[in-house]
Amino acid sequence: MSTPKIKAIVxxxxxxxxxxxxxxxxxxEYVKEGSNYFLRVYVDKEGGIDIDDCGMVSEYLSQKxxxxxxxxxxxxxxxxxxxxxxxxxxxxxxxKAVGKDVFVTVYEAVDGLKEFEGRLLSFENEELVISAGxxxxxxxxxxxxxxxxxxxx
Numbered sequence: 647m648s649t650p651k652i653k654a655i656v657x658x659x660x661x662x663x664x665x666x667x668x669x670x671x672x673x674x675e676y677v678k679e680g681s682n683y684f685l686r687v688y689v690d691k692e693g694g695i696d697i698d699d700c701g702m703v704s705e706y707l708s709q710k711x712x713x714x715x716x717x718x719x720x721x722x723x724x725x726x727x728x729x730x731x732x733x734x735x736x737x738x739x740x741x742k743a744v745g746k747d748v749f750v751t752v753y754e755a756v757d758g759l760k761e762f763e764g765r766l767l768s769f770e771n772e773e774l775v776i777s778a779g780x781x782x783x784x785x786x787x788x789x790x791x792x793x794x795x796x797x798x799x
Contacts, residue, residue, distance in 0.1 A: 683721035734793040749796040
């Protein structure tokens with residue numbers, strides 16, 4: 647079974663629990679590292695997620711995965727917070743990040759650059775405006791390959 651299919655199945659499985667507990671499903675990854683497979687589920691909530699919350703999600707999802715058995719190979723299930731540099735997967739995530747420091751990569755160069763790190767000033771009309779040093783960059787959302795919060799020192 648393909649990784650996108652596994653991710654979609656897991657997202658569908660866990661979403662009712664997330665909604666019921668006012669948790670946010672940030673991301674699902676299914677990856678092979680060395681000889682092992684890992685199913686990683688990143689969750690968050692208003693005010694931050696804690697270890698007990700992750701344990702609840704892990705128990706629920708483990709039971710659902712055992713019942714439905716959608717993954718044909720052995721794997722390790724990990725449920726955790728997305729961390730301080732959480733990914734911004736959806737446009738709603740980007741909108742919530744306005745005023746925060748971000749790291750953005752693009753598919754196609756913008757102003758000769760493919761990576762941007764700085765303060766997200768705005769996200770309107772499907773464009774991100776990032777202040778990096780003394781320059782501002784306007785990046786079409788359609789060109790964003792990845793985005794995450796950044797810790798800039």
